[in-house]
Amino acid sequence: xxxxxxxxxxxxxxxxxxxxxxxxxxxxxxxxxxxxxxxxxxxxxxxxxxxxxxxxxxxxxxxxxxxxxxxxxxxxxxxxxxxxxxxxxxxxxxxxxxxxxxxxxxxxxxxxxxxxxxxxxxxxxxxxxxxxxxxxxxxxxxxxxxxxxxxxxxxxxxxxxxxxxxxxxxxxxxxxxxxxxxxxxxxxxxxxxxxxxxxxxxxxxxxxxx
Amino acid sequence: xxxxxxxxxxxxxxxxxxxxxxxxxxxxxxxxxxxxxxxxxxxxxxxxxxxxxxxxxxxxxxxxxxxxxxxxxxxxxxxxxxxxxxxxxxxxxxxxxxxxxxxxxxxxxxxxxxxxxxxxxxxxxxxxxxxxxxxxxxxxxxxxxxxxxxxxxxxxxxxxxxxxxxxxxxxxxxxxxxxxxxxxxxxxxxxxxxxxxxxxxxxxxxxxxx
DNA sequence: ATTAAATTACCGACCGGTCAGTTATTAAAT
DNA sequence: ATTTAATAACTGACCGGTCGGTAATTTAAT
Numbered sequence: 001x002x003x004x005x006x007x008x009x010x011x012x013x014x015x016x017x018x019x020x021x022x023x024x025x026x027x028x029x030x031x032x033x034x035x036x037x038x039x040x041x042x043x044x045x046x047x048x049x050x051x052x053x054x055x056x057x058x059x060x061x062x063x064x065x066x067x068x069x070x071x072x073x074x075x076x077x078x079x080x081x082x083x084x085x086x087x088x089x090x091x092x093x094x095x096x097x098x099x100x101x102x103x104x105x106x107x108x109x110x111x112x113x114x115x116x117x118x119x120x121x122x123x124x125x126x127x128x129x130x131x132x133x134x135x136x137x138x139x140x141x142x143x144x145x146x147x148x149x150x151x152x153x154x155x156x157x158x159x160x161x162x163x164x165x166x167x168x169x170x171x172x173x174x175x176x177x178x179x180x181x182x183x184x185x186x187x188x189x190x191x192x193x194x195x196x197x198x199x200x201x202x203x204x205x206x207x208x209x210x
Numbered sequence: 211x212x213x214x215x216x217x218x219x220x221x222x223x224x225x226x227x228x229x230x231x232x233x234x235x236x237x238x239x240x241x242x243x244x245x246x247x248x249x250x251x252x253x254x255x256x257x258x259x260x261x262x263x264x265x266x267x268x269x270x271x272x273x274x275x276x277x278x279x280x281x282x283x284x285x286x287x288x289x290x291x292x293x294x295x296x297x298x299x300x301x302x303x304x305x306x307x308x309x310x311x312x313x314x315x316x317x318x319x320x321x322x323x324x325x326x327x328x329x330x331x332x333x334x335x336x337x338x339x340x341x342x343x344x345x346x347x348x349x350x351x352x353x354x355x356x357x358x359x360x361x362x363x364x365x366x367x368x369x370x371x372x373x374x375x376x377x378x379x380x381x382x383x384x385x386x387x388x389x390x391x392x393x394x395x396x397x398x399x400x401x402x403x404x405x406x407x408x409x410x411x412x413x414x415x416x417x418x419x420x
Numbered sequence: 421a422t423t424a425a426a427t428t429a430c431c432g433a434c435c436g437g438t439c440a441g442t443t444a445t446t447a448a449a450t
Numbered sequence: 451a452t453t454t455a456a457t458a459a460c461t462g463a464c465c466g467g468t469c470g471g472t473a474a475t476t477t478a479a480t
Contacts, residue, residue: 010429010474034243034331036465047431049468058466117327119389121244126393134395157406161398165407168382169375175385176374179329183336185344188371196367197375204414220448220455246439257457259442268440 008046016054018044020065028110028178032062032118032125063128069108074136076102081144088148089202095144096170096198100190104174112171113178138163148205155207166205169197218256226264228254230275238320238388242272242328242335273338279318284346286312291354298358299412305354306380306408310400314384322381323388348373358415365417376415379407 022043026035037058041048055061080098084091103109119126141163148154173193181187188196232253236245247268251258265271290308294301313319329336351373358364383403391397398406 006474007472008430008474012429015429029330031328031331037467038465046429048466049432050430052467053429113326116323116385116389118241120239120392121241123393126390130390130393130395134390161402161406162410164382164386164398165379165403165410169378172374172378172382175326179326180336180340180344182330183333183340185340188374192371193375196371200372200375200411200414204410216448217446218448218456222455225455247441248439256455258440259458260456262441263455 015044015046015050016064017068019046019051019054019061020068023061024065024069024107024111027062027065027114028107032058032114032122037061059122059125062125066111066129066133070103070111070133073102073108074133074140077140078136081140088144088151088153089206091144091147092202092205093198095141096194099170100194104170104177105190109174110178113175116175137167141167145205152207152209154205157205162205166201169193169201225254225256225260226274227278229256229261229264229271230278233271234275234279234317234321237272237275237324238317242268242324242332247271269332269335272335276321276339276343280321280343283312283318284343284350287350288346291350298354298361298363299416301354301357302412302415303408305351306404309380310404314380314387315400319384320388323385326385347377351377355415362417362419364415367415372415376411379403379411 019040023035023040026040026043029035037051038048040061041051044051051061055064077095077099080095081091084094103112115126115129119129138160142159145154145157145159145162145166149156149159173190176187187193229250233245233250236250236253239245247261248258250271251261254261261271265274287305287309290305291301294304313322325336325339329339348370352369355364355367355369355372355376359366359369383400386397397403
């Protein structure tokens with residue numbers, strides 16, 4: 001840290017972004033309830049009082065983290081599904097790998113696990129997340145599956161019945177990473193996991209005609 | 211409530227079981243950290259001080275809940291896998307349906323979600339659970355998959371690479387049930403979910419030879 | 421340019437409430 | 451009368467949110 005001649009500086013523009021960044025890190029590390037606003041403020045180099053100048057409550061701070069970190073990624077994914085050429089199996093592969101790259105393997109991925117962990121205790125946050133993130137994500141994957149059915153690559157099924165099942169191994173790997181992974185439990189390497197997952201799913205989804 | 215002549219009774223034998231039952235219910239409903247020992251004691255009809263006569267700490271109380279509720283089920287599953295006759299696909303079906311019956315669809319299932327939710331904040335509990343429950347469960351499922359490979363029903367793969375992937379949709383459904391389900395998010399009915407899951411997995415696992 | 425007044429970003433002590441764990445006391449059982 | 455299961459009051463640490471005061475910066479007057 002650079003040692004300033006002054007005790008602090010006015011940086012009205014930079015504060016919100018620095019606070020959401022600090023909040024993301026600590027929310028992911030400790031969860032929503034267990035993260036103290038004192039800590040977030042300290043991590044961002046301000047005091048707790050300052051935090052309240054920019055966000056009206058802990059909950060609003062959290063929502064800001066989600067809006068900033070997750071909604072742009074969803075928008076990107078929607079573009080990808082709408083425009084991707086080639087077979088549905090290839091689209092599926094790309095979605096999986098890209099999702100792991102930008103969500104699974106990034107701090108923001110910890111938010112998903114946090115939601116499952118604390119939805120019951122913070123229903124307002126859960127509802128916000130379900131509407132803004134989960135619904136959009138489900139539509140995205142269902143559209144990709146539908147493309148495979150339409151083209152005959154995938155057997156006929158109701159995409160809405162399968163989105164959760166198909167996505168679960170990815171979500172579960174992410175949950176695992178942010179929970180038991182930290183406690184020295186053995187796990188399969190990510191590249192193996194993703195490869196075997198994609199193969200299992202494509203075999204399970206493909207149509208019977210050879 | 212029956213009105214007792216006395217303000218309370220000495221019931222040394224019954225207390226531990228009543229306390230673990232109350233603890234299970236509240237831990238599942240609110241999570242580990244958010245459940246107050248006052249509440250558990252009240253639910254069991256005693257005071258908080260009494261709880262400490264039978265369990266040395268919140269953590270030990272939790273471990274007792276797991277030992278009492280989950281370890282007998284694992285033992286039953288191990289017997290099932292060791293003795294079940296018939297093809298591996300049928301064994302897989304039975305394991306899935308039975309697991310949902312005794313874990314997924316029972317209060318004790320909430321413990322699994324709790325572990326994922328709070329492992330990071332309570333590493334000692336996570337390690338205990340990983341050793342006593344998860345390792346045993348993984349061995350159980352891996353053995354069932356191995357049987358299918360040996361018999362030629364399943365294609366060749368490393369069962370240890372696939373256990374997490376295969377089990378994820380079940381685990382995820384359970385996590386969902388104890389988190390976002392409570393917040394009015396639409397979900398597929400359980401029977402449809404399980405049927406589609408089993409079909410997807412068996413198609414994904416079966417060997418190519420017809 | 422210099423200085424002084426006005427503004428406001430920021431600090432940090434504080435409050436009300438919560439909760440795991442302890443202990444002094446009471447009362448049931450024999 | 452003695453033993454001990456059970457109670458209830460208590461402790462100390464913690465935390466979300468508030469608020470009076472302070473200091474960095476801006477503006478206006480000379």
